[in-house]
Amino acid sequence: MKLTTTLLASSALALMAGAALAQDVSRENTVIFDLDRTIQDPENFNWMTPGTKRMHGAHQTMWEPLFILNYGTGELDPWLATGFEQNDDSTEFTISLREGVEWSDGEAFNADDVVFTVNLALTNEEISSREASTIRAQVASVEKVDDQTVKFTLTNPNPRFIVENFGVRIFGSFLIMPEHIWSGENAATFAFNPPIGTGPYTFTSAASNRAIWDRNDDWWGAKTGFMDLPAPERVIFLESGGEESRAQLMASNQLDAAQNVTIGTFEAIQAQNPNVIAWYADYPYAAADPCARQLEINTTIAPWDNANMRKAVAHIIDRNQIVNVAYEGTTEASRTMFAQYGSMAPFIDAVVEAGYGLPAAADVAAGQALIEGEGWTRDGDYYTKDGETLSVDIHVNSASTEYTRTIDVIVEQLQRAGIDARAVPVENGVFWGEVLPFGAYEMSYSWLSCGSVNEPWASMGRYTVADVVPVGERSPGFNNTARWDGPAAEAYSAIMADIASRPLGDEEIPGLVAEAYQHLDAEMPFIPLVQAAKLLPMNETYWTGWPTADNYYNHPFFWWNHTHQIIHNLEPAGN
Incomplete structure (x- = not known):
């Protein structure tokens, strides 16, 4: 990818220079974060109603969490x-x-x-x-x-x-x-403008494509000794306009932290600006997102209502190839259903040590043996049984090339192994509004185990029999869209009820996780694939102290409410 200065990039710089620096805050004292969406209503700061009302700096600089x-x-x-x-x-x-x-x-x-x-x-x-x-x-x-x-x-x-x-x-x-x-206001309609918070920055101005926040040198945290004032005097959230323009802005030092980019774009940025870093200094570069990717399986539809057939697919899938082809090496294979954070290590380790971890490589022969054990015979390219070809439609959200590329790899793997697989791309609204919640799929690509980042129940609790509804009825909260039921699911659910009642940190929970996981491993109501990846360029030209794997004070997702920690850790590059 060749980076060139475009009218879009120049316009972004002019906007930043004209509007953001009008009060004589130098670029060296300003940190600029990428905003990946238009601010729908720049004059509305009521976070209790839907819309972009906090990701443009409000809950990163002004509203502090408990x-x-x-x-x-x-x-x-x-x-x-x-x-x-x-x-x-x-x-x-x-x-x-x-x-x-x-x-x-x-x-x-x-x-x-x-x-x-x-x-x-x-x-x-x-x-x-x-x-x-x-x-x-x-x-x-x-x-x-x-x-x-x-x-x-x-x-x-x-x-x-x-x-x-x-x-x-x-x-x-x-x-x-x-x-x-807020007292006396209607919380459903109150715009809360101008807004205030307890954070070390106050609101200065906003438009549809940027928001500016200036440091409050009278911040309570510095006065009480809780924490020093953050070094940046000004924080700007600037809409970059997409991957190409954010790359240009990063390369020319007009952004300090950018949203997700591809590996090709990242390498092009680094070639032009060697001060740009990522979570890892080398492959996979990207940080893991909480929502690990997986293959959802509707357990009510033959032949995938047979656990051995589902396990066969799990054997056939080569996670290494998904990493290398679909993700270009920027993620890693999942060992379990969980996001692979340090805080989840006790539970992941318990599952792996119990023998239920997933291999990164395929074992096609083992998968084919399971298929043949269920009476299917290879007839040319595909397996057949009673005159029926073994086939599967895999629904995929067409909103992202990450999703479609992953399913293309899986389809090819299944085809080679003798299953007539076909990708069925559908648009975002149909995928989330009809396909997944109503069980209108045989298999699909998603991340419905999302939730656990520090304890296991948030993800594992999504697959209990309490959430089983018939196909055609909406699954509650997208829980158990696989409609996994039966004795194994009931035994699993009983263990989940035990885990749900225990306090965080209970020393018996890892063992219970492994005990429950035997049922997931035996029945495979979904198939974990790879970790979700966010390759976020961070620029050290003006600021150091960014979160990385080697400076792991927390994760790097700067559109989250924990961004207070990131800003407080930033130091001028000249120091």
Whole structure:
């Protein structure tokens, strides 16, 4: 890929220079993050309703979380809160808030704000954000104990309550709003403009393609000794306009951190700008996304209602080839259903040590032996039985070349092994709205095990018999779209119920995971493939301290609520 200066890149620079630097903040004191979408309503900062209202810097610079989950250790790093306690059955949680926290207008942040915001979610059905809906489903009541203490009573036991709702487990967390501004407003329509937060940056301006945030040198964290002021004086989120233009902006030092690019684009950027790095210094370069990829199988449709036939497909699939061809070496084969983070290592290791881990290479002969054991005979290119050719349609979301390239590889592998496989591309809305939730597929490519990043239940709990519905009915929350049922699934579900009731960190959980996994291995209701990959270029021309595998204070997804950690770790490159 040849990078050239284009009108688009020049326009982006002119926008940044004219609008962003109008207040004489130098480029050396400004960090610029890539924004991969248009800001739908630049004047609306109500995060409780759908739309782009926080990814353009609001929850990365202005709205701070109570805790931040560390993907490397699995621990919750305290932020606005200092800790929590829970009762024995995990139905009551008491959170301790940090003293001295202030909103940027000088008002104290305290338990009143937490109770007020949670009650907004509990009492206003029009609030539709995922985090607000989760709070409404889980919390029976919330009360102030004192200015720094809040008690939650849940509708049902949930040992994962804190990390799910307040720990930035995936993308965001339930964000606390200032009671003294929101009180009396309709939370379903309030625009909250100008917005305020407790973070070290305040809102300066926004348009459809950029948002600017300036450092608040009176930030509570520096005044109380919690943390020094971050080094960047200004933070900009700038819409790059796609892979080619973001590459040009990175190469010319007009971006400091970019969204996902292909390996070819990354190597072209590095050739022009050697200061650009990634999560790994060499292959696979990319960081693992929480949603590992897998092949979904509808267990109600013959012949894939037969566990041996599903296991045959698992043997035939060569994960190494998927890595090398579809991903061009920028990811790694999955050993289990889980994202391969340090915090998940105890559970992955338990599964592998029990003998249920997946090999990266194929064993086609073993797969064919299983097929032949079920009465199929190779007749030319394909297996046949009772005059029927062994075939399968694999639905794939056409929205990304990653998805279609992966299925193209799998289709070729199955064809060579004697299964007449065919890719069925469908557009994004049909895939997520009709194909997956209603079980309208034989096999499909997706990531429905997504969820577990520090404990196993979030992913494993998605395959219990409690979520089995007939084909044609919508699977609840995309859970168990495979319609996996029967004695093995029931035994698996019983173990899941045990794990669900145990506190995080219970020393028996890895063993229970391995015990449950024997049923997944025997029945293969889905087939893990490879880790999801995000190749995110990070530029050290102006700033160092980016998160990498060698500097693993947390993961590098800078559109998440934990980006506060990234910004606080940045240091001027000249230091």
